[in-house]
Amino acid sequence: MDFRHHPADSTEVHAASDEARDWTVADLIDFEYYLDADERELREHPSARKGLAERDRSLYLEVIAPAIGDQPPHTPAHRRFSLRRWLAARRNAERPEMRGILPGAAFASAERLVTLLLAVLGFIAGIGVASALLSYDGTRPVSVSWYLFLLVIVQFLLVASVATAWALRKARGRGAGAAHGLLMHVVRPLVTKSASWLQRQRIGHAAAEIQDQARARQGLLKSQYALYGPVSYLPLIIPAQIFGVAFNIGVILTTLMLEWFTDLAFGWGSTMNVHPQTIFDVTRLIALPWSWLLGEGIGYPSLEQVAGSRIFLEHWASVTPTLKPDPAHLRSWGSFLVLAVTIYGLLPRLLLWGGSVLARRLILARLPFTHSRTQALYARMLSPRLETTPSGGRPGGERGTEMPIPAASTSRKPRPGGADGPADSAPTTSARPWRNALVRRVEPGEEAPTSAPPPPLTPAPAIPPVVAPPVDAPKAAPAPEPESPAVPAPAPAAPVISEPEPESEAEPFPKSDRQAAGAATPPARPRPVARPEPEPKPEPKSEPKSEPKSEEAPQRPSETQVLPIERPADVATPPAAPKKAQAQPAVSTGSNLKGPDKPPAKMSTQPSAQPQVAETPTSIPKPTPAPVADAPTPRKSAPAQGTRFAPDACLLLLHVDIDDILEDEDRPRLEQMLKHLSGWRVAATATVGAGSAMTEEALGILERGDWQAPPPRVVLIEDGSQPPITESLRFLRELRAAAGARAQIMLALVGDPTDDDRLPPMRPFDYTDWQRKIDQMADPYLRLEMLAPLHEDGDV
């Protein structure tokens, strides 16, 4: 057997042995070697941790787990087995040429080599010693005493001392693993040296390309396996026992050979006066173990033979054959000696050998594998590998695009909801339950809604008497004053307005039908709203709005609030004066709702307050019809005659989010701010942002509007704290389409409302966000502004 070539060179052999379930010392060495390599890599490249975890986990899942059955993890057996399998897998992953170079394999081979070497040496030594002791030239018999002393007593004492040392050590609870001077100083270096020699040899024999790789691993046979306690020195004891066994076998074989093939004479002598009886007794004592089988004369010499084999030197010196000893007596010791060596030399050695092999097996079987490095590995195997990085993404990765910017549209019917015409009416009904809810919620806070419910029950007339008159009165009074100085323009407009109102009233019914057909949404909504109590609400609103806005009102409660604002616009129209008388009652209804708003704002800037009043009367008639086909009527009125927009008046489109939170006292402020920003007064207000129907209405006002100075003026107020979305931009496009290419559209943004300020400035960051998008729309007549100037921010 050439140890310089690993058996694994012929592949398979080693791999097969790796299927073995039990650990061997060589396995431990390789295990430590791999652990060490991993640890070093981790220390040098901490980032390698992931790779290691991945490797170990997949080894565990693919190779180990299937083989391990359903043993629960974290048990010693599971740990042992997994680690052993892991080692096998690691080894099998090596190239076959490399396997022989692994320190474990080298160690195993070295161990075998040393064992063999020691066996041969022992055998030869045995032969040598025995033949030296048994040299018989025919003159002087072989000395039984020397033979016994050297080969039996000394050997036995050696074994006994080793055994007691062991026993003592055990009793004291495991003395430190060192000691064993002879072993440590002779056998261990021997094993180590031969292992590295073997490694070198094998590397030398290996293919050139793996030589470099292999060299890096040379000399890795470290004494780390001291970690494993007795396992570290047992491998050294065993060869020593082998040596002993071989030695004894050599002795016994030599003795037998010489006895068989040569004529040996054994004798004993002593200078002292020793009686043969003593010798006999000693002999019998020694022969105790086998005397039951091979008795006196066979297993050991009889007293007579003992006496007969005594050597008196003078006999031989004088060569007087007178007292010639009986050759039979001289030969009688032969079997005794062989048996003595067997029992006291060979047998203990065999026992020790067996014992140490057994001990090694037991220790290996009980290794807990719990030191920290093993723990880390074990944890790596058991921890599920967790990955959260996207793997490659989706196939069509490049299709992502920025937020789409709608193209300019010329017609106003692109909305998808509208496209599926047929379904329109039904769904819209149930469209936004929360809108209703919202309104109700708002009601308590804002007067408008609360007031609304009562009117419906008793049509418009009933309401005015209730509370309205008183409220109106004060308002009305101040209002007129501002009007006159304020604007000449409004005055002319007024008459016109007054006209439309009546018309609207008249037409309501027929129109409602048409509208229902034309714009499905509006009709639908009124119904749901109306049935419970809501119906009434729309009506009152419709009254004030009389014009286009009335449409909105039925749909959304939120709009109802808006109405007041509209009125100012209406109010602006002078007709108020003539109708005042009527107005008062009407106002009362409106006043309940909107009274508070208007007075402050309008008084200051707009004359409108009165005109509104004027309108109200017209509205009054509506309520009555309303119960029947309430909602529709107002809308139709709108198409018939648009709001009149004075040259300096604009249409205010308010996003519902803002509209929802505006308190009455905010509205004048809003108008103030607008005026400041654009120089426009608000002629009409509509809400947008809660569905196509609402948009439709808002645009309807715009389209039907009677614009005094042609390009329409529209202000859209949006919540700037929300980033722009396609929908907002699309609305702008629709607005543009409805208003005409040159209409002045101003988009004013407000920030996130706070308690103190419901129309706060927006953050510059949000503004730039909007700005980018608006720029992309490339609409030259669209202006983007912050409603509240930024510098106020600091003040606030």
Added chain:
Amino acid sequence: MSGKIPRLAIMGHPNAGKSSVVATLTENDLIQIDKRAGTTIESNVYPVIIDGRPVIEFIDTPGFQNPNAILEWFQAQSGKRELARAFVAAHRADPLFTHDCELLEPVAEGAAIILVVDGSKRIKEKDRVEIELLRLTARPRMAILNNLTNNTRYMTQWRDALCKAFNSVRDFNAHRATYGERVRLLQALKSIDQRWEPLVEEAIHAFEHDWNRRTDQAVTTILDLLKEALTYKASKTVKESKLVFESGRERVREEVMRAFEDGLRQLETKAQEQIRANFRHHVWHMPPDSILGKDLLSEDVNQALGLSKRQLALVGMAAGAASGATIDLSTAGHTFGAGALIGAATGGVLGFVGSKALAKLNIERASGTQRFTVGPVHNPRFPFVLLDRIVLYSARAMNWSHGRQAAEEDAPDKVPEKELRRAGFAEELPAAQQRDLARFFNAARKGKSEREEECRAIIRGILHGLAVSEIDSRADL
């Protein structure tokens, strides 16, 4: 197989924090997040892969661009069953609806919905529209109230609105989410659809496993740092001829001292890097006035961290050997270095920590040369300071949510980190543990290992407490 794993589409309008939530949930700070709206322009799938097998998929979607239109379309088509699918089919070609199709596509394919809303703002029309339209999709759904501020006034309102349409509603601050919070959110996923329980359970288990492993790793790093720092020495051998003048001697002394201090700093930096990698952070913003931004050996750090004087004295006495160091300290500067070869002379006291010497300078004279050596660290307070600081760093790393990269630290209503005492972690440990630490430090100084397991347990305890928010993370330090 992949059809059965839970797929969760994270939805909401632009800038609601969808990507932050995904980043935090999956601990992935490489997800692109920008405070500008519309950073996410297509649906990205972020799977949780356990052992190569996807277990959950989070889908980060772009924001709704046309919620009103979608809702109206849904309502118009209310007769249909698979509304989302029908919508995608009908609008795929429309460029205006690319994002909406993109985000509804996962839903059409059966993904459950996690709606992310900003709980600090009031409910807007858009939100209600989205809630409604998601309800109409009839998918299992859950809502996350991502509140990045301490403004809670709208939370109940949100809750009311969301509860009507969602199987479960949870608070979650994607910028502050600790490990514990993240796991709780994952737990909540189970409630969306019972059939997912095993897989979600597995994912949670894996996350926990992973987290424990990382904690252990961090503890090892910390212990290594302490051991290394406590045995660290810097030395320089100089020819006698260069030391003729006092100025030359002084210069060498300063050089060695600087080398020593820099060495300590580098050790700390190295450990910090390991910890940071360990907790998977690539992006990192440090508050400018953080203790961590200050020099390790500065007086500020020393003031803020470590043990109090009284504790230190008690610990020193109790730890026995430690008292040696304490006594040494009092005489530092007067004692001669023990290892001097020939007539050692102390070179004075260097680098004060807490007005006590950090380490001593030894000068060994040999034929023609002198060897200046500083270290190892001698000051009993220093290891506690170092420990506190690295634990603080770990706390930052553990609790710095991955979705936080775009957080506006100066946003006016950002949640103010909790108010807390300016005290280190070690200071709050029970005395017995402090003693254990002191013993460990003393042994480490001599290159020995004593009480290492106890200390490991102590540090692990601290880190664990931090992860589940039992121990305050001292975010303001």
